[in-house]
Amino acid sequence: MGQPDIPPYIPHPPTKCEIDYAPLAIIDLSTFDRSPEDRARLAHQLKDAAHHTGFWVVTGHGITDAEVNKQLAIGQAFYKTPIEEKRQYPCNFAEGSYLGYREPVRFIADTNVKENHESLNIAKFTESGCRFPLHSFMIPFQDEIARFQNKLWELVLKKLLVLLAILLELPEQYFVERHEYDKASDDYLCYKLYHPRTDEQWRAIEGKFRPGHTDFGSMTLVFSQTQTVTGLQIRTPSGEWKHVKSIPDGITVNAGDTLAMITKGYIKSTVHAVQRPPPDQDNFDRLALLYFLRLSNDAPVIPAPSPLLQRIRWAQEEKSDARDQPVRGEGKYFKLESISQPSRLL
Numbered sequence: 001m002g003q004p005d006i007p008p009y010i011p012h013p014p015t016k017c018e019i020d021y022a023p024l025a026i027i028d029l030s031t032f033d034r035s036p037e038d039r040a041r042l043a044h045q046l047k048d049a050a051h052h053t054g055f056w057v058v059t060g061h062g063i064t065d066a067e068v069n070k071q072l073a074i075g076q077a078f079y080k081t082p083i084e085e086k087r088q089y090p091c092n093f094a095e096g097s098y099l100g101y102r103e104p105v106r107f108i109a110d111t112n113v114k115e116n117h118e119s120l121n122i123a124k125f126t127e128s129g130c131r132f133p134l135h136s137f138m139i140p141f142q143d144e145i146a147r148f149q150n151k152l153w154e155l156v157l158k159k160l161l162v163l164l165a166i167l168l169e170l171p172e173q174y175f176v177e178r179h180e181y182d183k184a185s186d187d188y189l190c191y192k193l194y195h196p197r198t199d200e201q202w203r204a205i206e207g208k209f210r211p212g213h214t215d216f217g218s219m220t221l222v223f224s225q226t227q228t229v230t231g232l233q234i235r236t237p238s239g240e241w242k243h244v245k246s247i248p249d250g251i252t253v254n255a256g257d258t259l260a261m262i263t264k265g266y267i268k269s270t271v272h273a274v275q276r277p278p279p280d281q282d283n284f285d286r287l288a289l290l291y292f293l294r295l296s297n298d299a300p301v302i303p304a305p306s307p308l309l310q311r312i313r314w315a316q317e318e319k320s321d322a323r324d325q326p327v328r329g330e331g332k333y334f335k336l337e338s339i340s341q342p343s344r345l346l
Contacts, residue, residue, distance in 0.1 A: 002140065003140045003141060003144075004077075004140060006073050006074065006076075006077040007073065007076070007077065008069065008073055009069045009070075009072035009073040009076050009225070009287070011225055011228040012228050012229050012281060012284045013228070014228050014230075014246070015229075015230050015277070015278045015280050015281050016280055017230075017278040017279065017280060019230055019243050019245075019278065020242050020243060021242060021243050021244070021245040022053075022055070022233075022234055022236060022242035022243065022244055022245075024049065024053065024055055024056055024057050024244065024245075024252075025045060025046065025048065025049035025053075025056040025057070026056070026057045026058075026059060026247065026250070027042055027045055027046055027049075027056055027057070027058045027059070027160075027163075028042075028058075028059050028060040029042070029058050029059070029060045029061045029062075029155070029156070029159055030059075030060030030061075030062075031060070032159050032162075032163075039162065039163065039166055039172075040166060042163050043163045043164075043166035043167040044167075046160075046163050046164070046167060047167055050164060050167060050255060050267050050268070051266060051267065051268060052237050052268060053234070053236070053237065053268065053270060054234075054254055054255045054260075054267070054268035054269055054270030055234050055244065055252065055253070055254045055255075055270055055272070056252075056253050057224075057247050057250040057251065057252050057253070058156060058160070058250065058251050058253055059247065059249045059250050059251075060249070061155050061156050061159075061249075061251060062151070062155045063151060063152065063155060063156065063251070065225070065249075067148060067151070068223050068225050068289065069225060070144065070148075071145070071148055071189075071191075071289055072191075072223075072225060072287055072289055074138070074141050074144075074145070074191070075120065075191030075193070075287060075289060076287055077137075078120060078135070078137055078138065078191065079118070079191075079193050079287075081137055083103075085135070085136070085137060086101045086103070086118075086120075086135070087101060087103065088101070088135050088136060089101060089132070089133050089134075089135055090102070090103065091121065097132070098121050098186070098188060098292075099121050099122070099123050099132040099188060100120070100121060100132060100133075101118070101119070101120050101135065102118060102119045102120075102121070103118055104116060104117060104118050104195075108204075108205045108208055108209055109205065109208035109209055110208075111204045111205050111208060112204070113197070113201045113204050113205050116194055116195045116196070116197055117192055117193060117194045117195070117274075118192070118193050118195075119190055119191065119192040119193070120135070120138075120190070120191045120192075121188040121189070121190050122134070122138070122145060122188055122189045122190075122191075123186075123187065123188050124149055124181065124185070124187050124188075125142060125145065125146035125149060125150075126181065126182050127182075128182065128183060128184035128185075145189065148189075149187075149189055149291070150181065152221065152291050153181040154181075156221065156251060156253075157179070157219065157221070157291075157293050158176055158179075158181075160219065160253065161175035161176045161179060161218075162175070162176060164259070164267065167308070168263065168266070168304060168306040168307075168308050168309065169306060169307040169308045170304060170305070170306055170307075174304065175218075175304075178295055178296055178299040179218060179293060179294075179295060179296055179299075180296060183296040183297070183298065184296065184297040184298070185294045185295060185296045185297055186217070186292075186294040186297075187217075187291070187292060187293055187294050188291075188292055189289075189290070189291050190288070190289070190290040190291070190292065191287070191288075191289060192287070192288040192289075192290065193285060193286070193287050193288070194229075194231070194274060194285065194286040194287075194288070195285055196277075196282060196283050196284065196285065197276075202276065212235065212271045212272065212273045213271065213272070213273065214256065214257055214260075214269040214270065214271055214272075215254060215256040215257065215269065215292065216256060216257055216258070216292070216294070217256040217257070217258050217292050217293055217294040217295070218255070218256050218258045218259045218293045218294060218295055219253055219254065219255055219256055219259065219292075219293040220253070220254050220256060220290055220291070220292050220293070221251050221252070221253055221290060221291040221293075222244075222251065222252040222253075222254075222288065222289075222290050223251055223252075223288075223289045223290075224246045224247055224248065224249070224250040224251065224252065225246075225289070227244065227245070227246035227252065228246055229277050229281050229284050229285075229286040230243055230246075230277055230278055230281060231243075231274045231275055231276070231277050231286055232244040232252070232272065232273075232274055233272060233273050233274070233275055234254075234270050234271070234272045235270065235271040235272065241273075241275075244272075254269075254270060254272060255267050255268060255269055255270070256269050256292075256293075257269045258294070258295050258301065261301055262301060262302065262303055262304050263303070263304055263306065263309065264303055264309060264314055266306075266309055266314055274286075
């Protein structure tokens with residue numbers, strides 16, 4: 001089946017406002033395959049980010065701008081379809097599934113303002129992963145989406161899992177074997193669209209909530225092309241909220257709850273959120289492209305036998321006060337009294 005013609009994805013212009021960006025480590029994967037010494041050097045570069053921040057940026061990965069922009073064009077075109085078509089295969093949270101189309105139907109606290117994002121989540125195109133029906137609109141693009149997902153595994157995720165294993169002094173394939181692409185897991189590619197709100201809507205929800213959360217699973221990829229509309233923030237180890245900057249050729253990576261659990265909190269699952277854009281981008285839609293890596297279904301969630309953690313006697317997650325205990329998982333909301341707030345709420 002031939003692909004329909006769809007408009008190209010054209011990113012919004014970057015903000016001209018002064019933004020307080022988080023200092024994130026940049027890991028250049030172009031040297032990964034050179035030698036064991038180069039991998040050891042990259043693992044050392046990743047150590048502080050993985051342990052203290054839980055967020056970093058990878059470059060030199062081999063995923064081209066054209067490939068990312070095509071995926072964004074596909075997502076952009078999907079969201080132009082009538083709501084009846086998007087509702088063809090909805091997410092079923094009651095059964096614990098994130099796959100399919102998620103419609104913005106929940107209201108914010110006691111207001112009449114709904115969530116401002118919708119998403120389409122697509123499973124891996126493998127015999128074990130493709131167990132959820134694909135929207136009719138997406139079928140002509142399925143081969144291209146499948147190739148893109150596989151490249152993310154081969155060129156980015158697998159290499160990062162090797163670096164994390166080296167960091168923890170485990171066999172290089174320790175984490176790879178527990179996330180193998182062809183094994184059954186809940187991985188998914190996510191096309192997410194954030195809609196602008198009116199000033200009246202912002203006033204209605206002001207002080208009502210803070211959508212800070214950690215991610216389920218092992219790692220999340222966020223593509224830099226989707227960050228031209230400034231909104232993604234992380235909470236730093238010092239408790240400050242800072243923006244994540246778009247880096248050319250960059251993919252922002254954050255560690256998730258699973259990696260935190262199997263490393264006893266040594267790898268940090270960081271609280272993050274998407275907040276209101278700066279004034280010169282406040283009327284823009286924000287189209288995001290993400291990939292969520294999950295542990296294989298047959299892999300036990302048990303502490304990794306890390307010689308590093310044993311040597312430093314790392315027994316449990318570091319002690320912290322109550323506001324440092326996140327609500328686990330995408331889409332969860334913090335109560336305001338449990339967390340310090342940034343200047344502009346989502």
